[in-house]
Amino acid sequence: MTSLIPAAAVAAIDPRPVGKPGDFDFLTGEWRIHNRFREGDKWIxxxxxxxxxAILGGIASVEELRIPARGFSGMGLRLLDVEKKIWSDHWVNAKSGVIGVPGQLGVFEDGVGTFLSAGEGEKGDELYRGVWDRITPTSCRWFQGVSRDGGRTWDDGWFMDWTRAG
Structure with a gap:
């Protein structure tokens, strides 16, 4: 299928090269997470x-996520391409053990990390977005969404409010 994603959306997947070691250091530690997730037409x-x-001098961040109530766990792997100064955010579901490649590309600007990728969904071309914001020493938020109109609008369907444990 020929891509119908507008050039502006493709450019959005090519972030400005401002990533640096330590951008994900805020996330290092133990966390409790409140999830709000849309399943069909209702929120749970x-x-x-x-x-x-954080490892390798801050150019890598490894997350083990555990959601016992849903029988779900996985690993977030975030890597900085030091030369390109762009982060890639990958996911590994514990049930498959397969790393999501190529991962979402992004950087932090003005205290917000935005990570994008493109793919094909059931209804055609889609953009996927993960955002880290509301970052403080004791909390942060991550949310994800999809756009089917080249990034003009977003349908955000999963919100995670992180609070530092102990």
Whole structure:
């Protein structure tokens, strides 16, 4: 299928090269997470937890996410391409053990990390977005969404409010 994603949306997947080691250091530690997730036409809420470590001098961040109430766990792997100064955010579901490639590309600007990728959904071309915002020493938020109109509008369907544990 020929891509119908507008050039502006493709450009959005090519972030400005401003990534630097340590951008994900805020996430290092133990967390409790309040999830709000849309299933069909209703929102459900459930607890989760995560352990995050920064390695390789801050150019890598590894997250183990655990959501016992949903029988779900996985690993977030965030890597900085030091030369290009762009982060890639990958996901590994514990049930498959397969890393999501190529991952969402992004950077942090003005205290917000925005990560994008493109793919084909059931209804055609889609953009996927993950955002880290509301970052403080004791909390942060991540949310994800999809756009089917080249990034003009977003349907955000999963919100995670992170609170530092102990």
């Amino acid at each position: 809420e459930f607890a989760g937890e995560a352990t995050v470590v």
